Each structure stands twice: as C-alpha cells, then as structure tokens.
Amino acid sequence: MILLEVNxxxxxxxxxxxxxxxxxxxxxxxxxGLLGPNxxxxxxxxxxxxxxxxxxxxxxxxxxxxxxxxxxxxxxxxGIVPQEPALYPTLSARxxxxxxxxxxxxxxxxxxxxVNYVLQVVGLVDRADEKIAKFSGGMKRRLNIAAGLIxxxxxxxxxxxxVGIDPQSRNHxxxxxxxxxxxxxxxxYTSHYVEEVEYLCDRVAVMDNGEIIAxxxxxxxxxxxxxxxxxxxxxxxxxxxxxxxxxxxxxxxxVIVQNEQLKLVTSNAEKLLPSAFAAIIGLGGxxxxxxxHKPNLESLFLKLTGKALRD
Amino acid sequence: xxxxxxxxxxGVRQVLADPAYLMFLVGLPVMMTWMMSFLxxxxxxxxxxxxxxxxxxxxxxTSAGGYILGEKQxxxxxxxxxxxxxxxxxxxxxxxxxxxxxxxQSLILLLSGKYLFGAPWDHGFLATIVxxxxxxxxxxxxxxxxxxxxxxxxxxxxxxxxxxxxxxxxGGIFFQIDDPSFVIKLIATVSPQSWAANALRDVLTLGVGxxxxxxxxxxxxxxxxxxxxxxxxxxxxxx
Ligand SMILES: Nc1ncnc2c1ncn2[C@@H]1O[C@H](COP(=O)(O)OP(=O)(O)O)[C@@H](O)[C@H]1O
Ligand SMILES: [Mg+2]
Numbered sequence: 093m094i095l096l097e098v099n100x101x102x103x104x105x106x107x108x109x110x111x112x113x114x115x116x117x118x119x120x121x122x123x124x125g126l127l128g129p130n131x132x133x134x135x136x137x138x139x140x141x142x143x144x145x146x147x148x149x150x151x152x153x154x155x156x157x158x159x160x161x162x163x164x165x166x167x168x169x170x171g172i173v174p175q176e177p178a179l180y181p182t183l184s185a186r187x188x189x190x191x192x193x194x195x196x197x198x199x200x201x202x203x204x205x206x207v208n209y210v211l212q213v214v215g216l217v218d219r220a221d222e223k224i225a226k227f228s229g230g231m232k233r234r235l236n237i238a239a240g241l242i243x244x245x246x247x248x249x250x251x252x253x254x255v256g257i258d259p260q261s262r263n264h265x266x267x268x269x270x271x272x273x274x275x276x277x278x279x280x281y282t283s284h285y286v287e288e289v290e291y292l293c294d295r296v297a298v299m300d301n302g303e304i305i306a307x308x309x310x311x312x313x314x315x316x317x318x319x320x321x322x323x324x325x326x327x328x329x330x331x332x333x334x335x336x337x338x339x340x341x342x343x344x345x346x347v348i349v350q351n352e353q354l355k356l357v358t359s360n361a362e363k364l365l366p367s368a369f370a371a372i373i374g375l376g377g378x379x380x381x382x383x384x385h386k387p388n389l390e391s392l393f394l395k396l397t398g399k400a401l402r403d
Numbered sequence: 404x405x406x407x408x409x410x411x412x413x414g415v416r417q418v419l420a421d422p423a424y425l426m427f428l429v430g431l432p433v434m435m436t437w438m439m440s441f442l443x444x445x446x447x448x449x450x451x452x453x454x455x456x457x458x459x460x461x462x463x464x465t466s467a468g469g470y471i472l473g474e475k476q477x478x479x480x481x482x483x484x485x486x487x488x489x490x491x492x493x494x495x496x497x498x499x500x501x502x503x504x505x506x507x508q509s510l511i512l513l514l515s516g517k518y519l520f521g522a523p524w525d526h527g528f529l530a531t532i533v534x535x536x537x538x539x540x541x542x543x544x545x546x547x548x549x550x551x552x553x554x555x556x557x558x559x560x561x562x563x564x565x566x567x568x569x570x571x572x573x574g575g576i577f578f579q580i581d582d583p584s585f586v587i588k589l590i591a592t593v594s595p596q597s598w599a600a601n602a603l604r605d606v607l608t609l610g611v612g613x614x615x616x617x618x619x620x621x622x623x624x625x626x627x628x629x630x631x632x633x634x635x636x637x638x639x640x641x642x
Contacts, residue, residue: 142485164487172485178478180413182420187413194409196486239482 095120095247095278096141101150103136110136112302113150118247118280118295123273125293126282127389129401133302134282135175138249141280142170155246168197171245175252177236181225185216185235188224189242196243210238214268230261237268241277248272249280254288266292284401286389296389300397310389317392320345322385323356325368330354331375341367346398357394406488410496411503414470418504428508432458433515440520448522452603453577455512456596459505460542460567467501467546468559494635498543505539527606530613534606537620537627538599544627545595548634551641570594595623 096118103111111133118124128134139145141152143159143166151158157165179188189207198206211217214234224232233253240248250269254262269292272279283289289296296313298306306313327334330349338347338356343364346357354372358364361384372379385391393401418424432454439450474480483493513531516522545566553559571577573590583591591597598619605611613620 139481144481144484167485167487170485172482174478174482176478178482180417180477180479182417183413187416191409191413192482192486195406195483195488200405243486 093120094118095155096280097151097153098137098141099151099153101137101140101152102148103133103140103145104148109302111140111147114299114302114304115150116297116304116307118278120246120278121273121276122294123269123279123281123292125289125296126280126299127284127286127289127296127393127401128299129284129399132284132299134299135251136302137299138172138251138280138282141249142172143167168243169246171196171240171243171248173237173240173248173250173253175255177232179224179232179235179239182223184221185211185224185227185238186220188235189238192239193242198243206242206244210241213241213271214238215264228258228261230257230264233257233261233265234268237265245277247278247280249282251282252284253281254283254285286393286401290389298389298393298396300393300399305396306392313389313392314387317389317395318387319359320357320387320391320395321359321361322388322391322394323354323358323361323365323368324381324383324385325354325356325372325379326352326381327354327372327377327379328352329377331372331377334372334375334377337371337375338368341371344368346394348394348398348400350400355394355400357391406492407495407499410483410493411499414496414500415503428462428504429511432508432512436512436516437520440522444523448524448608449600449604450577451512451516451520451522452600452607453571453596455509455516456538456599456603457567457571458512459509459539460570460596461563462508463501463505463539463542464546464549464563464566465559466504467497467543467550468553468563469556470497470500471550472553472556472559490635490638494547494631494638497547498631501543501546502539505543506535509535509539522607524607526610527612530606530611530616531603533613534599534602534616534620537623538595538602541595541623541627541630544630544634548630548637551634551637567596570596571600595626598623 094117099115101111101114114133114137126134126137136145140147141159143163151160154166155169159166186207189210190203193203193206211220214237216231216234216238219231224235227235237253254265266288269279269281281289281292290310293310295309297304306316330352334354335347335349338344338354341364343358343360344356345359348355356364356368369379390401435454436451439447439454442450471480517524549562553562569590573587602616602619
C-alpha cells in the first residue's frame with residue numbers, strides 16, 4: 093500500500109535546477125532511504141513534499157491527499173525533522189514540544205500526554221524542563237525528532253538526522269528510527285551515509301543532481317551493483333596522470349582520486365589490480381594499502397555517477 | 404486562535420530572556436527621555452514625544468524584520484509552514500506580539516516622562532492611549548510589510564533607521580524647519596512619526612479631544628490595515 097507518491101517533481105532556484113524530475117514511491121510501514129551527496133537536492137525534495145516550497149512541476153500525494161490542492165490534509169499526515177534543529181533555544185524542551193504540538197493541531201487536553209510520550213521515545217524525559225540552549229548537539233537533534241513526532245504523523249521525514257554528532261547520540265537516533273517501525277510510522281530517512289541507509293532502510297532511492305538515479309529494495313540495488321567491485325588503493329604522493337592512465341585500462345569502470353587514495357569501480361578486480369598496480373609504479377607512485385570491498389551502495393553510486401558520495 | 408496565541412507567547416518569552424534587547428527596548432529610550440529633560444521646557448515636551456515615537460518605530464521595524472529573519476535562519480519558520488499553520492496565524496501572532504511590546508514600551512516612556520522627568524502633561528490620557536494605539540497599529544503594519552522584503556539583518560537595520568529617522572527628523576519634530584521645501588512638507592504630512600508626535604502634543608498639553616483627530620486616525624488605521632494584508636500576501640508568494 094502506497095503512502096507517498098512523488099511524481100516528476102521539479103524545482104529551480106533561478107537557473108539552478110535543485111530538483112529535476114524526481115519520482116519515487118514510499119510504502120506504508122517501511123523505512124525509505126533517500127541517499128545522495130551534498131547538493132543532490134534531498135532537502136529541497138523534502139521541502140516540496142511538506143509544502144514549504146512550491147514545485148515548478150510534478151505532484152506529491154500523501155495518503156491520497158495532494159499537497160498542491162489539499163495541503164492541510166496532506167500536512168497533517170507528515171512530521172518533519174529538519175536538517176538543522178528548528179527549535180527555540182531560550183525555551184525548555186517541554187515548552188518547545190508544547191509549542192510544536194499546538195502548531196500541529198494536537199488538542200489541548202491531549203498535549204501533555206503527547207509531550208511526555210515523545211520525550212520518552214527520544215529518551216529526554218529527565219532533561220525535559222531544562223533550557224535547550226544548554227543541550228549538546230545530539231540532544232538537540234533528539235528533541236528535533238520528538239518535535240516531528242508530536243502530532244503522531246503517519247509519515248516522518250528525517251533530513252540527515254545524524255550529521256555532526258557524537259557516536260553515542262548517533263546510535264541512539266538509529267535505534268529510535270528502528271523502533272518507529274513497531275509504532276506503525278513510515279519513515280523517509282535522508283542521508284549521505286551508506287552504512288546508515290544500509291542498516292535502516294527497506295527501500296532506497298539514490299539521488300544525484302536533482303534526479304532519482306536508482307530505486308529499489310536494498311537487495312535489488314546491491315544486485316544491480318553486484319557485477320561491480322570497489323577497490324581502494326592508498327598511494328603515497330599520487331602522480332598527476334594516474335587517473336587517465338588507470339581509466340584507460342580494461343575493466344576500469346570509474347576512477348576517482350580522493351585524499352591520497354584511488355577509488356576504482358571495476359567489473360573484474362583480479363584482472364584490473366595487477367595492471368593498475370603496474371601503472372602506479374610506472375608513474376613513480378608507491379602503494380601503501382589495497383582494499384577490495386564487497387558490492388555496496390557506495391560502489392553502485394560510484395558506478396552510476398562517477399563520483400564518491402562523500403568528499 | 405490557539406496557534407496565534409502560542410506564537411505570541413513564545414515570542415514574549417524570548418524577549419524576556421534577552422537582556423540586550425530589553426535594554427534597547429526600554430533602557431535606551433528612558434535614558435534619552437531623561438537627557439531631553441535638560442532642554443528648555445518649550446522644546447522639551449515635543450522632544451520627549453519625539454523620542455517616544457522614534458523608539459517605538461525603531462523597535463517595531465527592527466523587531467518584525469529580526470523575528471522573521473531569525474526564524475527563517477533557525478528553520479522554525481519553515482517548520483511552522485510545514486504544519487497546517489497559515490501565514491495569517493503567523494502574522495497575527497507577530498502582530499499581537501509587536502503591538503503588546505510597543506504598547507508596554509510607550510507606556511513606560513510616557514509615565515517616566517511625566518513622573519520621573521516632569522513633563523507638563525495633565526490631561527487627555529484616554530485620548531493619548533487612542534492616538535498611541537493608532538500609531539502603533541500603523542507602524543506594526545508597516546513593519547510587517549517591510550519585513551517580507553528584507554533579506555538580512557543589515558537591511559532591517561538600514562531600513563528601520565531610514566524610515567524612522569527621515570520620518571522623525573524631517574517631520575519637524577525635534578526642530579522646526581524654516582521655509583520648508585515641498586519634499587519636506589510632504590514628509591511632514593505623510594510621516595506617521597510626525598503625525599503621532601503632533602497629535603500627542605495637542606492631546607497632552609492643549610487638551611484636544613479625540614474627535615478632532617478622527618480623520619488622520621482613520622487614515623493611519625487604513626494604511627496599517629492595507630500594509631498588513633499586503634505583507635501577508637507578499638509572504639504567500641514566497642517559495
Ligand atoms: N533557497 C535556495 N536558493 C538557491 N539555491 C538553493 C536553495 N536551496 C538549495 N539550493 C541549491 O539546490 C541544490 C540542492 O540543495 P539541497 O536540496 O539542499 O541538497 P541536499 O539536501 O541534497 O544537500 C544545491 O545546489 C543548493 O545549493
Ligand atoms: Mg540537505
């Protein structure tokens with residue numbers, strides 16, 4: 093059963109096409125990953141889905157309600173966790189949640205209960221009455237999630253909820269998302285971290301340059317990328333011409349040079365590795381480490397776009 | 404209505420948590436009023452009302468721009484728009500918040516002018532309140548209208564200074580302009596600051612009644628209303 097249908101969505105800022113014909117569907121009860129590098133158009137897509145920005149073209153339908161023509165009904169079903177915590181720093185956690193509950197139409201007589209419930213979901217019950225200006229980055233991000241859940245939305249859209257926080261808070265957030273499944277909440281999880289998406293998501297859309305370049309279940313996508321392997325070769329002082337030299341070798345699908353490392357996508361590691369090795373040595377490089385990765389979303393992305401997800 | 408009220412209360416709590424802002428809101432103008440009280444009495448009372456209308460204007464325009472830009476920066480603005488809250492709820496919340504703050508500020512300045520610094524006012528307090536409400540209404544409308552067009556805090560500061568200083572100084576409040584040109588006369592006629600300061604003086608010292616100020620008050624109210632609606636409509640075209 094489909095909960096969200098995005099079709100041919102377009103949004104330009106001046107001449108910059110931030111979202112350029114994106115289409116995907118999210119099914120009820122799943123954790124749906126929206127994976128893409130910085131600038132891919134993920135946040136813009138989210139703003140279009142929840143009606144904060146108006147699309148230039150395309151449609152968004154949430155639970156049967158079109159965001160364009162029946163915004164109020166569509167918006168009621170969506171909870172949003174913005175990329176940067178959107179909260180009032182001089183207020184307490186509880187006061188923030190009461191405010192967002194009221195703004196999201198939680199009835200007055202259910203507000204306290206709703207606030208206590210979401211505080212418990214994100215594990216902030218004992219810090220509820222402190223001003224959030226004193227909170228750590230991780231705690232603010234958890235409260236940011238609580239604010240998105242306050243009106244019991246059917247669809248929670250999370251925009252890179254773990255960027256720039258400590259590992260402990262990150263794990264806490266990942267476990268919170270896992271647990272949302274049992275609460276019958278569908279989640280869109282936006283990230284540029286492959287590991288998180290692989291760990292959490294049932295289905296994934298891969299986004300680049302405002303377009304969805306692949307969509308499917310995790311096994312389907314890994315299957316699509318399975319004829320490819322990713323190699324990482326660490327080289328001391330990378331020779332300038334190395335990228336072209338390796339690109340010219342048989343079985344080299346993609347080559348990128350990134351912080352003293354060569355990342356290669358290949359259809360045949362056994363054949364490419366010796367010739368790549370020879371090419372590096374021939375150009376005066378010294379290899380310090382070689383890794384062969386099993387197929388993952390990173391290698392699929394590299395293959396599809398010729399770019400790394402992260403820089 | 405519940406939403407609008409929540410927006411007002413969050414705003415008021417933020418103001419109370421910000422000592423620097425309270426200083427700008429109340430401390431600075433009270434000090435200016437005190438300084439004006441050393442002027443000869445003929446110019447003093449007009450100067451004190453000039454300080455009042457000037458600071459209320461500055462406060463309302465910088466606050467309106469500052470709140471909206473600030474909320475856009477932290478993302479609470481977008482978060483409100485992602486809910487079923489409309490621009491009308493949000494702007495009504497801002498309007499009430501600005502109106503309440505400007506009223507509190509004006510009363511503190513009027514009362515301190517009279518009781519601390521000896522301004523010679525002894526009648527027309529009711530009429531004073533009415534004139535002030537109309538002035539604050541018009542300025543709040545103007546402020547929220549301008550806020551929709553401003554893109555940075557620097558622009559907010561510049562526009563607030565521009566609008567209020569031109570309106571106050573060239574409006575002939577602090578000093579009479581001899582032999583004014585057409586432009587200066589025009590500014591003195593349309594400037595809400597000039598109108599409010601003169602109306603307040605007429606009310607407070609000459610005891611002029613509200614009824615003789617009815618036409619300009621209706622004008623000010625109409626302009627405030629039009630700007631307010633225009634401001635919401637401008638915001639609705641965003642995105
Ligand atoms: N308000 C805006 N004005 C102009 N350009 C924007 C705006 N928002 C995003 N962009 C541009 O659109 C592209 C996509 O941005 P974004 O949706 O934030 O990507 P992501 O969230 O995937 O990192 C980027 O090139 C970004 O610079
Ligand atoms: Mg983003």
